[in-house]
Amino acid sequence: MVEPAAQKKPKIHDKGIEQGAAKLTPERIETVIRQFLKNETGARLKAYLETCVHCGLCSEACHFYLSNDNDPSFAPAAKVKQTLGEIVKRKGRVSPAFIEKACEIAHTECNLCRRCAMYCPFGIDVAYLMLAMRRICHLLGTTPQYLQDTAHSHSATLNQMWVKEDEWIDSLQWQEEEAQEEIPALRIPLEKEGADIFYSVIGPEPKFRAQLIYQAAVIMNTAGVDWTMPATPGWDNSDMCMYSGDNEMMARLKRAHFEAAMRLKVKRIVMGECGHAFRSVYDMGNRALGWRMPPIPVVHAIEFYYELLKSGRIRIAKKYPTPVTIHDPCNVVRGRGLHEMLRYVADALCETVVEMHPNREHNYCCSAGGGVINTGPPFKNKRVAGNRVKAEQLFRVKTKGVKTVIAPCHNCHGGLEDIIHVNQLGLELKFLGDLIYETMEKPE
Amino acid sequence: MHALYSFVAGPLLWAAFIVFFGGVVYRLVSMALLAHKKDLVVYSYMSLRYALRSIMHWLVPFGSLNSRKRPVLTIVTFIFHCCIFLVPIFLFAHVVLWKESWNVSWWYLSEATGDLLTLVVIGACLFFLVRRLVLPDVKYLSSPSDFVVLALVAAPFITGFWTYHQWVGFRAMGIVHMLSGEILLAAIPFTKLSHMIFFPFMRGYMGSEFGAIRHARDW
Numbered sequence: 001m002v003e004p005a006a007q008k009k010p011k012i013h014d015k016g017i018e019q020g021a022a023k024l025t026p027e028r029i030e031t032v033i034r035q036f037l038k039n040e041t042g043a044r045l046k047a048y049l050e051t052c053v054h055c056g057l058c059s060e061a062c063h064f065y066l067s068n069d070n071d072p073s074f075a076p077a078a079k080v081k082q083t084l085g086e087i088v089k090r091k092g093r094v095s096p097a098f099i100e101k102a103c104e105i106a107h108t109e110c111n112l113c114r115r116c117a118m119y120c121p122f123g124i125d126v127a128y129l130m131l132a133m134r135r136i137c138h139l140l141g142t143t144p145q146y147l148q149d150t151a152h153s154h155s156a157t158l159n160q161m162w163v164k165e166d167e168w169i170d171s172l173q174w175q176e177e178e179a180q181e182e183i184p185a186l187r188i189p190l191e192k193e194g195a196d197i198f199y200s201v202i203g204p205e206p207k208f209r210a211q212l213i214y215q216a217a218v219i220m221n222t223a224g225v226d227w228t229m230p231a232t233p234g235w236d237n238s239d240m241c242m243y244s245g246d247n248e249m250m251a252r253l254k255r256a257h258f259e260a261a262m263r264l265k266v267k268r269i270v271m272g273e274c275g276h277a278f279r280s281v282y283d284m285g286n287r288a289l290g291w292r293m294p295p296i297p298v299v300h301a302i303e304f305y306y307e308l309l310k311s312g313r314i315r316i317a318k319k320y321p322t323p324v325t326i327h328d329p330c331n332v333v334r335g336r337g338l339h340e341m342l343r344y345v346a347d348a349l350c351e352t353v354v355e356m357h358p359n360r361e362h363n364y365c366c367s368a369g370g371g372v373i374n375t376g377p378p379f380k381n382k383r384v385a386g387n388r389v390k391a392e393q394l395f396r397v398k399t400k401g402v403k404t405v406i407a408p409c410h411n412c413h414g415g416l417e418d419i420i421h422v423n424q425l426g427l428e429l430k431f432l433g434d435l436i437y438e439t440m441e442k443p444e
Numbered sequence: 445m446h447a448l449y450s451f452v453a454g455p456l457l458w459a460a461f462i463v464f465f466g467g468v469v470y471r472l473v474s475m476a477l478l479a480h481k482k483d484l485v486v487y488s489y490m491s492l493r494y495a496l497r498s499i500m501h502w503l504v505p506f507g508s509l510n511s512r513k514r515p516v517l518t519i520v521t522f523i524f525h526c527c528i529f530l531v532p533i534f535l536f537a538h539v540v541l542w543k544e545s546w547n548v549s550w551w552y553l554s555e556a557t558g559d560l561l562t563l564v565v566i567g568a569c570l571f572f573l574v575r576r577l578v579l580p581d582v583k584y585l586s587s588p589s590d591f592v593v594l595a596l597v598a599a600p601f602i603t604g605f606w607t608y609h610q611w612v613g614f615r616a617m618g619i620v621h622m623l624s625g626e627i628l629l630a631a632i633p634f635t636k637l638s639h640m641i642f643f644p645f646m647r648g649y650m651g652s653e654f655g656a657i658r659h660a661r662d663w
Contacts, residue, residue, distance in 0.1 A: 042482020043475050047646055051639040054590050056575075056582035057510055057517075065581070072584030081585060118662050119510045121502050122643055123650025283657070292488050293657075337659030361660045362509060 009073075014378045016145030017103045017137075024096040024140060032139050033092030036132075045132060048124045049088055052077055058126065061119035063364045064109055067388035074386075076116040076126040079105050083133045103142045106133035108379045109386070112243070112370035113330040118361065127370075131245070138245030146376025150240040153203075155249055158256050159236035160203030169231050171206035175214045179221075183443055186221045188213070191264065192228035198266040198296075199227050200257065202238035202274045202410055209410075212272065215437040219305075222442055223313040227270075234260025237271050239280035243371025247288055254285030261296050268297040270304045273431045275331030275409035276369060283335060300332050302408050305432055306341040309348045315441045316348060322404060323352040324430070325397040327416060328363035329409035337361075342432075346406055349435045354402050356393040364390050366407070368415025384422045387415070391423040404428045406435065445615065452622045460626035467633030468641055475642070491652040498651020499644055501663035508663035517575075524568035527561045528597065532625070534558075537608065562605045569598035593636050599624035 037045075059065050059075035068074050073082065083102040087094055094102075112127040120126075137143050143151070153162045163171075169190065176188040189195065199220070205212050220227045229235060234256040241249035261269050271277055278300050286294045299307075308314040326346050332338045339360040346353050358364070367387035372379070394405065394416075405420075405427050407413050413429055420427050479486045501507040511518040530553070532538060539552040553561065572594055576586045603621035607614045632640055654662035 040482075043479035043486065044483050046478065047475060047642050051636060051642050051646065053593075053636050053639060054582065054585035054587070056579060056585055057514075059581040060513070061510075070581065072581040075581045075585065077585050078581070117650055117654075118508075121508075121510075121647070122639060123498070123502075123647040123662065125650065287485060334654075334660050335658050339660075361662075 012104065012108075012378050012382065014104070014144045014375070016148050017100050017142050020137075020140065020142035021096040021100045021103075024099060024142070026093065026095060029094060029096065029099060029140060030092040033087060033094075033136060036136055036139055037088070037092070040135065041132060044125070044128060045084075045088075048129060049080070049085060051122055052080070052124055054081075055121075058116040058120045058124075061116040063111075063113075063115075063367060063389050064386040067386050067390075074109060076110070076120075077124075079110055080126060080129050084129050087133075087136070099137070099140060099142055102133055103137040103144070106130045106137065107144050107147065108372055108375050108382060110370060111330070111365045111367055111372050113365035114334050115330070115362070115365065118334070130370075131243075134243065135245035135247065143244050144375040144379070146378075147240060147244050147371055147374045150374050151244040151246050151249060154239070154241050154253055155246075158233035158253060160238045160240055161207040163203055163206055163236075165231075165233065168206055168235060171210055172213065172229060175210055175217060179214050179217050183218060183221060185443075186217055188217050189228045190231045192226075194265050195228035196226040196267045197228070198261040198264055198269045199229050199272070200235055200237040200261075200269055200277075201272040202277050203236045204238075204410060205272060212431065212433055215433045216272065218442065219308070219314065219433065219436055219440070222440060223308050225308075225313075228264055228266065230260040230264060232260055234258075237269075237277040237281060238274065239277060239285060240371055240374055242276070242280045242284050243374070250280065250285050251288035254280060254289055257281065257285075258289075258295050266296070268299055269294075270299045271301060273301045273408040273410065273433060275329035275335070276371075276411055279331040279335050283331075300336060300338060301432065302332060302338045302342050302345060305345050305436060309345060314436065316439045317441045318439060320350040320404075320435055320439050323354050323400070323402045324350045324404040324406050324435075325354050325356050325394070325402045326359070327356070327366065327405055327407040327409075327412055328359055328361075329407065329412045330363065330365050330369055332409065333363060334361050342406075342408065345432055349432070349439050350406075352401075354397050354400050356397050364393065366390065366409075366412040366415030367419070368411045369409075373411060373414045380418065383415070384418050387419055390416070391419050391425065394420065394425050394427060395423070398425060398427060402427065404430055406430055406432060408432045445619075449619055452619050452626070456626055457622070460629045463630040464632060467630070471633045471638060471641055475645075486649055489652050489657060490649055491656040494652045494655025495644075495648030496651075497655055498662050499647050502647055510663075520568050520571050523564060524572075527565045527568075528601075531558060531561050531565065531601070535604075559605070559608065562601050562608075565601045566598060566605065569594060569601070590636070593631075596624075596628050596631055596635075596637070600628055 054077060058077050062074060062076050065074040072078055083105055110130045112130060114127045116126045117123055150160055153160055172188050179186045237257055239250055239253050241253060281294055281298050326342060328339055367383050372383055405416060407416055407429055408431060416429055505518050505522045506512050534553045535558045536552045536555050539549055543549040576582050600621060603617050603624055607618040607621050631637060651662055654660050
């Protein structure tokens with residue numbers, strides 16, 4: 001049918017995709033795709049592709065579609081049609097140019113946020129289909145360059161940011177010393193066998209958000225939690241390989257993470273405020289390893305803070321005075337139903353919480369998730385423009401006096417930061433950890 | 445003409461029913477086996493309670509947010525789906541045929557009601573056609589096959605209406621009516637119309653994932 005909108009999109013150059021595609025031949029593409037379809041897909045792919053009746057009910061679920069003036073090519077079902085749908089129809093006989101386009105769609109026009117699964121009457125999981133497309137890109141060697149670099153870091157170091165083992169330990173000790181200035185008896189217990197809690201973070205925390213480790217240490221020490229962090233690889237719970245289609249590495253990363261926790265014989269894993277890492281541990285990585293549920297209970301920071309506040313182990317000295325709003329991260333809201341706990345925590349910490357709409361399970365994604373922000377600078381403008389609806393949501397709460405946005409997810413922070421900056425919204429972003437640290441009663 | 449009628453009303457009808465029921469069973473069994481081989485997660489996470497919870501929210505009109513956002517489409521779709529089951533099974537003329545052939549009978553619609561519901565189906569098909577041609581996102585998604593499927597559904601109702609009212613050429617149209625109904629039946633398991641078979645499983649699986657694992661609603 002007509003594709004007027006698709007032709008308007010400006011060409012974005014990405015070395016990873018283009019140089020990868022330059023090495024491809026139609027024969028190679030066909031072989032790889034056929035093997036993939038035969039070995040790695042089954043009933044779900046078949047049922048999803050064969051039953052979609054092209055009704056368009058998913059279109060308005062997608063922030064890319066809404067933000068691009070209802071451009072039909074951004075509708076979830078249209079993204080499937082332009083990628084896997086065509087590939088399966090042509091039995092893998094597609095050109096390198098087609099693969100380039102399909103890679104761009106799967107990697108930069110879908111955050112795998114699963115909102116459309118709640119708008120499709122059949123419950124077709126477009127995120128699953130886009131991940132299948134990304135897997136094909138991975139197998140063909142056409143993953144976007146920046147995302148692939150992150151995946152390389154995971155492969156080489158088992159963390160996302162090329163952090164060396166001694167740098168990791170060093171960062172923890174540095175934050176411990178800093179925090180001891182405030183609370184002299186504070187410790188960041190490394191390698192403590194039998195601790196109640198194994199606290200894991202994502203690579204960017206030691207790399208450039210080290211204050212989050214400081215704050216977590218203050219919270220843990222104040223609440224009197226028996227906790228530990230590992231001194232070995234496995235400390236990083238993030239997993240960009242999950243998004244780059246490198247399923248083997250995804251599983252290796254999760255195994256290192258679970259094994260570090262099991263080696264220390266902890267009761268459960270508490271993870272920092274990150275959404276995709278939670279998805280990798282609770283949903284995708286554990287499954288890749290054959291675990292129906294994670295082998296050790298995994299608790300996201302939202303739930304952990306909820307426990308601490310509800311049980312009174314953390315008390316609030318003075319609530320945060322200026323009005324805040326809550327951004328629901330997809331992977332812990334649609335992915336784990338933590339939205340009410342998030343509101344409990346936000347209410348406990350802040351004087352005034354103003355809701356954005358739609359919210360909870362129906363939230364709009366930050367447009368950074370699903371590895372999209374990790375495709376880097378080439379796709380930044382497209383990503384920010386693709387989430388005008390979020391900017392409008394933020395603007396509406398700003399007019400109601402909101403100064404601060406709570407986003408308990410690293411990716412959301414990255415995405416919202418760009419949206420706020422580009423649209424000159426002048427809002428401040430906070431993690432729950434920032435707010436707890438600011439408002440809590442600390443030991444004298 | 446009479447020979448053709450006998451053929452369409454006899455062996456071809458048998459063939460259509462066999463293809464339909466056989467096709468449904470084949471599709472279900474082969475999909476279940478494929479899922480067992482390749483998508484074990486489906487079995488692992490399927491939960492009857494959460495599957496039913498989700499299915500109910502999506503079957504009952506206005507049970508989901510998306511259906512509340514599109515009230516006209518919701519009503520048309522719901523009535524359309526009810527009618528395409530009601531009319532063929534409970535139409536007076538059809539019940540009479542069952543009675544004549546097998547001496548079995550059941551409750552039937554009055555002739556006027558049957559006529560009206562047929563018009564409702566035809567109207568709904570027109571609505572879907574206009575949607576496909578007019579709404580940019582639906583138009584973009586539509587392939588020729590989507591129009592063919594819509595025509596397959598509309599044909600037995602249009603021809604049936606024609607035959608009942610004995611318009612010009614209604615005898616021939618009666619044969620076309622039977623033929624189009626048979627083609628539709630046989631096509632259900634093997635086209636997009638198979639959503640009739642797979643809907644409960646797909647919705648149920650998504651409902652199970654959302655309900656039992658992710659502790660979130662999916663409607």
